[in-house]
Amino acid sequence: MRVQTLGAGTPDLAVVACLHGNERCGKTAVERVLAEKPSFSRAVRFVLANEEAIAENVRFIDEDLNRAFPGDPNGKTHESRLAAELLPELDGCGVLDLHSTESQPEPFALVTRLNDRTKRLARATGVGRVVDISYLAGGLIDYVDGVAVECGYRGSERAERNAERVLRNFLGEMDALDTLSDAGSPELYRVFDAVEGANYEFVGENFVRVADGEVFARREDDRANELRADRPFYPVLMSTDGYDEMVGFRAERVGKLSE
Numbered sequence: 001m002r003v004q005t006l007g008a009g010t011p012d013l014a015v016v017a018c019l020h021g022n023e024r025c026g027k028t029a030v031e032r033v034l035a036e037k038p039s040f041s042r043a044v045r046f047v048l049a050n051e052e053a054i055a056e057n058v059r060f061i062d063e064d065l066n067r068a069f070p071g072d073p074n075g076k077t078h079e080s081r082l083a084a085e086l087l088p089e090l091d092g093c094g095v096l097d098l099h100s101t102e103s104q105p106e107p108f109a110l111v112t113r114l115n116d117r118t119k120r121l122a123r124a125t126g127v128g129r130v131v132d133i134s135y136l137a138g139g140l141i142d143y144v145d146g147v148a149v150e151c152g153y154r155g156s157e158r159a160e161r162n163a164e165r166v167l168r169n170f171l172g173e174m175d176a177l178d179t180l181s182d183a184g185s186p187e188l189y190r191v192f193d194a195v196e197g198a199n200y201e202f203v204g205e206n207f208v209r210v211a212d213g214e215v216f217a218r219r220e221d222d223r224a225n226e227l228r229a230d231r232p233f234y235p236v237l238m239s240t241d242g243y244d245e246m247v248g249f250r251a252e253r254v255g256k257l258s259e
């Protein structure tokens with residue numbers, strides 16, 4: 001793990017990249033911003049989380065770090081020990097946690113603890129959509145006030161550019177950097193269900209409403225094996241190849257985040 005604190009004082013703002021070693025967009029974005037040697041108006045801590053997994057270009061070494069919190073200093077897995085080392089670095093901080101996915105090119109934010117601070121952090125990212133994913137417990141943002149951003153397709157240049165834009169906007173909105181920024185007025189969605197199943201082709205589009213009775217996934221080898229909506233929903237993090245045993249999540253639209 002690499003930890004850098006820039007700006008004067010004790011940080012209450014932190015940026016985390018590479019909880020997943022094969023999602024490099026956050027690392028690239030942080031490197032691009034810090035390469036300019038910007039002067040920070042408040043202290044910000046930058047954490048490059050799973051360096052061992054980055055070196056091997058894998059999501060994790062022993063287990064998913066984002067499912068290993070709070071971790072254990074004497075844990076049996078690399079990620080359990082790393083989680084225990086990482087959390088104290090974020091103590092008291094509002095956190096931006098940068099990821100990438102297999103699900104869609106446009107960035108969107110994830111929150112689990114919905115409060116005034118996390119709402120502000122989410123708006124500071126400038127993205128148009130925020131998903132309350134408290135349905136799926138156990139990630140880093142369950143243990144800190146934070147927002148995770150899925151920046152785009154894993155390994156794509158667009159995800160790197162999105163991550164950089166989100167990071168600059170976030171630092172600007174949170175008064176850490178003097179830069180042009182814009183607080184978003186995002187739509188809030190809430191995940192209410194996971195769609196299990198292996199080898200499905202997702203035939204819908206994320207954040208595009210699936211109507212009651214509509215087919216949203218099928219197995220290529222078996223036309224009878226289609227998944228049909230039993231109520232309208234919005235697909236979130238749904239993809240053909242993103243998960244081994246799951247298509248993704250069903251969400252409902254709540255309204256504007258600020259309401």
Ligand SMILES: [Zn+2]
Nearest residue numbers: 020023099100
């Ligand atoms: Zn990730």
